[in-house]
Amino acid sequence: MRALTLSSLLLALKTTGALAGKANTFEIVGHTGVSAQQLFLGNEKKIYVVDKVEKNPVEVNGHPAWAVEYDLETHTTRALDVITNSFCAGGNVLGNGSWLNVGGNNAVTTGGTCVWHDDPDFMDEAERWYPTLEAVEDGSNIIMGGELWGGFVNSVDQMQNTPTYEFFPTRGDPITMQFLLDTQPANVRFESKWEYGLLNYTSNEELRLPNITHAQRTYPSSGAVAMLPLTLANNYEPTILFCGGMDPVRDDWNQTAWAVVKTPTSNSCVSIAPMDGKKAKWIDEDDMPENRGMGSAVILPDDRIFVVNGSYATDPVTRPAYYNHTAPKGSQWDSDLPHSTVNSMYHSVATLIPDGSIFIAGSNPNADVITEENNSTYLYKTEYRSEIFYPSYYDQPRPEPTGMPASISYGGDHFDLELPASSIEGVDLAVDVKVKVIRTGFSTHAMNFGMKSIELATSYSATSSGATLHVSQLPPNPALFQPGPALLFVVISGVPSHGVFVMCGSGQIETQPLLAATVLPKSTTDLSASSSTSTNGTSGAKKLAAESGAARSVGGWWSAAVVAVVVMGLPLSRL
Template sequence: MIPTTAVLSLLLLATSPSTLVQAQKAGTFEVVGNSGVSAQQLFLGALNKVYVVDKTENNPMRVTGAGGEHAAWASEYSLVTNQARALDVVTNSFCAGGTVLGDGTWINVGGNQGVTWGGLTAPSQTGGAPYDDLDGGRSVRFLTPCNDNDNCEWEDDAERYMSSRRWYPTLETLEDGSAIIIGGCSWGGYVNDAAQNNPTYEYYPTRGAPVTLGLLQTSLPANLYSLTWLLPSGVLFIQTNWATAILDYKNNQQYDLPDVPLAVRTYPASAATAMLPLTPANNWQPTMLFCGGTNLQEDQWVTTWNIAAFPADSSCVKITPDQANPEWEQDDSLDQGRTMGQFIILPDGRLWMGNGAALGTAGYGNETWAVGRSYADRPLHESWYFDPLAASGSRWKSAGTSAVDRLYHSVATLLPDGSVLVSGSNPNPDYVDRTIDPTITYITEYRVEKFYPSYYDSPRPEPVGMPASIGYGGAYFNVSLPSTAFASSSQIGTTKFVVSRTGFSTHAMNMGMRHLQLDSTYTAAEDGSATFHVSQIPPNAAIFPPGPALLFCVVNGVPSQAAWIMVGSGAIETQPVSAAASLPANFVAVSPTAESTTASPQETGGSSNSNSPGAAGSSGTTQSGAGRRLGGGAGGVASVLVLGASLASLVL
């Protein structure tokens, strides 16, 4: 007798799209376009549009503003045409922060004084030649992206400015869709100092005067762009310089945690950082991962010695702060030290890491030891995958190699097709190439690359029923896939649905980047197709703050093209929250001739992920009508799924 699972796998393979796809892009980088302005800051604003923001400088791309034509320092990049359109940003957005609000508006916050050639302070801070740029230190800039037209522009409204200057601020979207704005400095420099430190936080929309944060008073000098995440408990985790704390922003209370070990991770040490995927298996419990940076001590953050020759750190550490007595743990180290490496969370739950250098830190200057103007040297072109579910000691695997240097002011973001867009690199005070300065080591970089992950060439699932919005708790939704989506029966049980916010990318981090797997079960039909019953986000807006996001269906590690969705109500407000509806139990249809198969009397709902809460130990089946209900374990599918009477008779 031929085993049921073997016959099923052969049948599904015969009816699946060919796995022998030509034109192998997976594992490669491809230069696809030109960003128009140097990509110091970048975000995915719509399915087909990426938005780029630079500092004020002499980019060749021009734009016409209120004062006439001048160099542009922002652009809209089309993923369809790979062409850039100039956008006018009125104030100097140099080293601003950003995030998306609960209503879908992106804000870009803070910056520097108006400048003239070479980044020098302009004699006028209210406009004028050569760039017609205004002081951006208190600015809040607004953009509502447009996917199908060219009608969206940045809005700079002085009536909505911050109350204080912030250069290098951090932003995080909160559970009501507003944003908290943390820290920064007034005038800049290599690192922060007491004379210009802004150790406070405020909000957009405003909630009044800024609030002092003690953590930022005691963590000088490397405490700019503090690494910050909203936790499901509704408090903020903040890591800056060596210090780490929980901020209960609702009650203005700080709770110190152990210092980060081995290296500084914040700018300008600039480690690769990310919140690891939130899944049913880990009960949506966040763990933060930090890889690379530098172990410079407080008295070494000066430019009187050769920083660009100092080796970057190779350690990786992690912490799970939303638990009792959190402690730092070491994880698998990098292959070598790296500063300015950047993590992007892929739809399959792995992290991609690229960009950066082996020596030095972020920053630039005129010191004799600088490499050209760069405070970093020896660019690292190889990218890597980090798999948080792999066994310790084997979590890193090589991903692909770029030919482009990506140093200070480089960026990256996930795209709706599952590829990674990479751009930027400009360790210089103004635009420079080798026609301007033949001796320059690292030029202003405009090339846009795509990196194609290992799944990219595989046939993509084409789910039907993906929603346009999801909320917090409430009814589940149904998504269907044909039998051709699965190469074997086990792939039904491991299919997952993930919500991804790609974040605001700048300075080797993506503010607001978050990946959440939704709970789900399935009903498998006789013909091999399946309907998935997918819960909305757990009933807690702090798990995944409201605003736009991508929704992927992932089959056997291969993502669909993403659906663009709105998470939450689409407004800045207390989000509606409902109890989560119970999911149906996993159900597998079988032919009448196969119904005599012995089944356990157990009937259990829960996630199709066998590691999820409620699924453990639930791999039994229950016969019901023309099918069987299974527990959450995917192994049950391989045991009993039979497609049609003809296949049943073949097996029997």
């Protein structure tokens, strides 16, 4: 009997994940083979790592590789033969699930193969180093700003600026953007000083908003940035968070005139609700626990923001932190976490992966590959180690939903997920259960282009054997959450299920089919159910949030916050 009891106990511990003991820890899991200047999650099992042309140890077709496919299960890589030099390119995902890598250094040629395809018909109309990309409501991408060649900031005298935006697939010649002319010597993705604004890309109208406060947050000052999760509680109203950055000594970033790398970074955080238009104001949030530049902000399924990587002047910041925007002021940050043993500084990246952990890689503040063997005098070498950080929920028993869809639409009939009794024991289904759709984005240079989280409305039918979760489709407004692949999570009491890939929209780059938002079934509980559930209501209570997209026009307003360009999709009348 004792042996049986012990075996049962061990089985229970294994089932709940209590033996894992990984929560709030870092783990070095592999070697990326190429320095991770850019990175994106391509599917549930594969990450794609992109670098510039340099002497990486992995080779392909007789030359050093600068891109690999990284397997999250085996932590092995497959070299990709990229033909163009993707040095400081931008990227994002398209509505058909393809990923776009735009701009970079010169010497573009053709002849790409298979996984990585370079097509002369796909070339930008303008040369762009450090462009900004964001998806729009038909699944295409808007490409903004950049410069003709490298450097900290654009030079007026040398005419480096590319003050235009265009689209992929193309919609014609690039369109001049006055904001990018007025903020010389800066532009999108380069230092834009203190300025902030909105662009209606359908009419080329611009609306200037108040200047950002406390610190500059754009490259090369580079604060962490994220759109806070779009939820039923906030009625899908977007708020943008900026943390860290720097106040530069000179506008021209002349390194001979001041010590750029020795200038302290900031710990300040501010947010803005840009759709308030002319009434929009910068709000002071709690300061970060440490000063940090080049930090990466990653949205977690429980709605917290995880901030990692970066430096304080020349000193790496190795301790991450959680930001909780719903916590009272004075308690928004939690940094009671271990330090990483890897210095993830300039050219480091981070992204959420399906099990709810964060994949971290990169760091190369050098002109080429620097190792102990080729130059031991450099303080910070080229980094190839890949890490995973396991958030605080990682060891908890995970929800086990079944029936996860392969695609979701903009409006239309709800879909059902099944939850076993083990997933809902002691849970208030009306309050504690959330369904989240998260696009992890294209990570580079302290930002994840396209990263966004949205909550779907739910109701339930609970019995003693479990619960059926009735889940709304996306709101019928693709500007709120653009078409393309994303991760779908069921989150119970702050603990996420394993995320699965879903296609949002039609899977094509096109005007998306819109269907009316449907009213969810009323929540019910069988009297014999063992779980403590509510008997009425829709999760989040407000049907209006699920339907609000139908009443909102796709106004095309974008936040040209320089580091984060975000589709807002609200009518001009709101501004």
